[in-house]
Amino acid sequence: MNNAVPISRCQRWVVKIGSALLTNDGKGLAVDAIDDWVAQIADLRQAGREVLLVSSGAVAEGITRLGWTQRPHALHELQAAAAIGQMGLVQAYESRFQKFGLHTAQVLLTHEDLSHRQRYLNARSTLRTLLDLGVIPIVNENDTVTTDEIRLGDNDTLAALVANLVEADVLVLLTDQQGLLDGDPRSNPSARLVPEALAGDPALEKMAASSAGALGRGGMLTKVRAAARAARSGTVTLIASGHEPAVLQRLAADERLGTCLRPSSGAVAARKQWLAGHLRVRGRLLLDEGAVKVLRGAGSSLLPVGVTRVEGEFVRGDLVVCVAPGGEEVARGLVNYNADESSKIIGQPSSRIEELLGYVDETELIHRDNLVLTD
Secondary structure: OOOOOOOOOOEEEEEEOHHHEEEEEOOOOOOHHHHHHHHHHHHHHOOOOOEEEEEEHHHHHHHHHHHOOOOOOOHHHHHHHHHHHHHHHHHHHHHHOOOOOOOEEEEOOOOOHOOOHHHHHHHHHHHHHHHHOEEEEEEOOOOOHHHHHHHOOOOHHHHHHHHHHHOOOOOEEEOOOOEOOOOOOOOOOOOEEOOOEEEEHHHHHHHOOOOOOOOOOHHHHHHHHHHHHHHHHEEEEEEEEEEOOHHHHHHOOOOOEEEEEEOOOHHHHHHHHHHOOOOEEEEEEEHHHHHHEEEHHHHEEOOOHEEEEEEOOOOOOOOEEEOOOOOOOOEEEEOOOHHHHHHOOOOOOOOHHHHHHOOOOOOOEHHHHHEOEEE
């Protein structure tokens, strides 16, 4: 989307709700609050929008169920709390969304799943399929098995990576603060709200407070950094107070609430920068003239039939360069098959992939959503 498009026209939303908005000050899940969030999200869905929910609260719920009075520091205890708390968190959402005739799906991810290698396309395909089915994915970090994510404790970053993954139009980071202030209100009573800025502006990090509450591990600094990450795929980030009544509906109606951090370029330019600048090239695909013409003229996916040679060692989800017969780079993108598999299917119609490999995952070597022209 263009970075000036109104929020009311955004169709794909990632909504992240923090622990402070989902728990009763460490006394378990806030049932009334969850009822309200579910009703708001259901309203967005009924208006035709796709919604992915990134929800905190599992560790806090686990701590309560275990009868602990404070968040533990030992990783194995945090992992245990996350495992126990996930049961209550997902049960709470599932039972309430059912009242609106909506299905939910639990999706537990780690940064490794979103690190642009083998697991990237698998996670992307799963989430996109769920959205196509009208399901609301409830995403959380897989804190039960990953120590790095426990240390970061940062669902803001996860939400931004999910926004990249599905190319969301808007990322909503709900917090217990009104938005980003231009100073720390604890030491500067005259600090004012920043209503709008460009994501990635270095000045924003200086404004952001990095402190957090007892239950949550994020802060305004993580939200500012998450907005910069989300902007790589052209996503607009809204940082707003979850205590505002009907905040999601009001944001969807273009009411100015909290802080709006927009990407400095549109989705296409941001996507190109993301693929070109943040991934290491692992191989090359040499194309015939027909494939070059189709890519340049129609912006289509790259099919096996248009590839004449495979170079390099790469796996599913790696970045490869697409080269014209004359040697010039035409495009680059994330490949759906590894080098050996690609070599077996090049020059062949997609209908033969299953015959040649024994299975078919995708009909394209590179899907158009994961391919950008570079010439």
